[in-house]
Amino acid sequence: MVTFELAPGEARVIRDLGAFVESEVVPLQERYQPMFDHEGVGILPEGTLHPDLLRASRELRRRSAKEGFYAMHLPEEMGGRGVSFCGLLQAHKEVFRHGLGFTLSVLATIEGPSRMLGSLDAQQRRRWLDPLVRGEKTTCFALTEPGAGSDVRNIQTRARQEGDEWVIDGTKMFITNGPYADFAQVFARTSDEDGLGSLTAFLVEKGTPGFTVGETLETIANNGLPCELRFEACRVPQESVIGGVGEGFFHALTNINDTRIQNGGMAIGLAQFCLDRTVEYVTQRTAFGKPVAKYQGVSFPLADSMTELRAAEALATWAAWRIDSGESAIQETSMTKLYCTEMLWDVADRCIQAHGAVGVLRRAQIERVLRWARVMRIWEGTSEIQRMTIAKTMGL
Ligand SMILES: Cc1cc2nc3c(=O)[nH]c(=O)nc-3n(C[C@H](O)[C@H](O)[C@H](O)COP(=O)(O)OP(=O)(O)OC[C@H]3O[C@@H](n4cnc5c(N)ncnc54)[C@H](O)[C@@H]3O)c2cc1C
Numbered sequence: 506m507v508t509f510e511l512a513p514g515e516a517r518v519i520r521d522l523g524a525f526v527e528s529e530v531v532p533l534q535e536r537y538q539p540m541f542d543h544e545g546v547g548i549l550p551e552g553t554l555h556p557d558l559l560r561a562s563r564e565l566r567r568r569s570a571k572e573g574f575y576a577m578h579l580p581e582e583m584g585g586r587g588v589s590f591c592g593l594l595q596a597h598k599e600v601f602r603h604g605l606g607f608t609l610s611v612l613a614t615i616e617g618p619s620r621m622l623g624s625l626d627a628q629q630r631r632r633w634l635d636p637l638v639r640g641e642k643t644t645c646f647a648l649t650e651p652g653a654g655s656d657v658r659n660i661q662t663r664a665r666q667e668g669d670e671w672v673i674d675g676t677k678m679f680i681t682n683g684p685y686a687d688f689a690q691v692f693a694r695t696s697d698e699d700g701l702g703s704l705t706a707f708l709v710e711k712g713t714p715g716f717t718v719g720e721t722l723e724t725i726a727n728n729g730l731p732c733e734l735r736f737e738a739c740r741v742p743q744e745s746v747i748g749g750v751g752e753g754f755f756h757a758l759t760n761i762n763d764t765r766i767q768n769g770g771m772a773i774g775l776a777q778f779c780l781d782r783t784v785e786y787v788t789q790r791t792a793f794g795k796p797v798a799k800y801q802g803v804s805f806p807l808a809d810s811m812t813e814l815r816a817a818e819a820l821a822t823w824a825a826w827r828i829d830s831g832e833s834a835i836q837e838t839s840m841t842k843l844y845c846t847e848m849l850w851d852v853a854d855r856c857i858q859a860h861g862a863v864g865v866l867r868r869a870q871i872e873r874v875l876r877w878a879r880v881m882r883i884w885e886g887t888s889e890i891q892r893m894t895i896a897k898t899m900g901l
Pocket residue numbers: 615645646647648649653654655656678679680681682724728731880883884885886887888889890893
């Protein structure tokens with residue numbers, strides 16, 4: 506029998522998370538709303554955000570970690586709670602149905618601990634992983650380069666071994682949280698072979714000579730500002746290698762199920778947020794003597810949106826269930842990333858239209874979701890790359 510119900514323990518974690526968001530996150534979000542309107546979202550507490558916002562976000566991340574929410578998706582031996590992928594999906598939906606802002610500090614994503622760090626030994630874990638799990642430090646995931654985004658095999662950053670050290674040279678691009686991370690997880694070529702075994706992942710602490718933060722890049726989403734990272738004869742010790750030499754590509758892929766389910770849950774939650782606000786607005790707003798909700802031009806696009814939201818939810822749940830059941834889920838997780846993020850873009854756009862001019866006001870908070878949806882369709886594998894993966898699984 507297939508059941509998508511969470512185990513009682515996990516259902517309790519999600520209920521507790523919901524209560525935490527209601528009591529701790531929503532009031533903060535309301536208090537700081539005008540600042541978010543002016544200064545962007547800040548995927549992380551950092552960015553160019555006002556110091557008050559920054560402080561509150563950092564504090565929230567630590568509190569979420571202390572309550573056991575922040576890294577809940579990691580196995581217990583890594584300091585997490587071993588929450589299933591179905592649970593992870595629910596968690597993201599639960600948080601993001603409250604919109605964008607402080608919600609981004611509640612659950613670990615690219616700035617936080619990931620499954621990839623499970624390959625660290627005990628000493629490395631104490632230094633690099635544990636402070637991330639506690640929400641005390643943040644990191645960044647430095648894979649993309651100016652000449653290599655979708656095509657990871659084209660990475661040009663190199664690391665060569667000299668005695669007990671590795672020397673890294675190269676440039677990374679679009680690295681979220683790069684300016685503020687305490688350390689970077691850097692992917693570099695360690696052999697000239699063409700195969701996927703040519704990449705190795707390194708841990709590089711901020712302040713290491715030869716490691717500089719380059720240009721900060723303002724994006725449409727203004728999301729904590731990705732940046733360029735430069736490595737010029739940057740020396741790191743042998744203990745900086747994540748797992749083994751040549752395992753970089755494998756480690757990058759270790760996170761893929763998490764990121765696709767996280768993106769799916771975030772998109773579903775945000776679409777719910779847009780629809781909740783829009784239904785409330787269109788039932789109150791009147792034109793030509795009746796609520797605009799009574800015009801099919803307004804209600805049908807919203808009905809389509811609700812249908813697509815539920816379809817996205819079903820697809821993402823199916824993908825999460827397959828991973829939890831130990832089944833292959835490459836096709837389903839790619840579909841989840843593709844469909845959920847594209848769905849969010851369409852839903853946010855329709856919700857803005859249903860609001861009329863009010864929809865494009867910063868304070869309505871829906872245009873922010875639309876801008877965010879725009880980058881969600883690009884990062885962590887573009888929509889085209891997801892289609893390419895799906896096509897491959899179909900034997901095309
Ligand atoms: C806001 C933001 C934050 C980011 N954060 C990070 C981060 O923290 N760490 C990190 O490493 N990267 C990060 N990225 C980079 C992101 O992962 C890449 O932008 C993404 O993988 C696409 O690579 P690209 O931009 O080089 O596009 P390209 O690979 O140059 O692609 C250009 C276009 O061609 C299409 N295309 C490419 N290959 C194919 C193909 N085979 N078939 C069909 N179409 C194809 C793409 O879909 C795209 O439309 C971030 C990007 C953004 C926008």
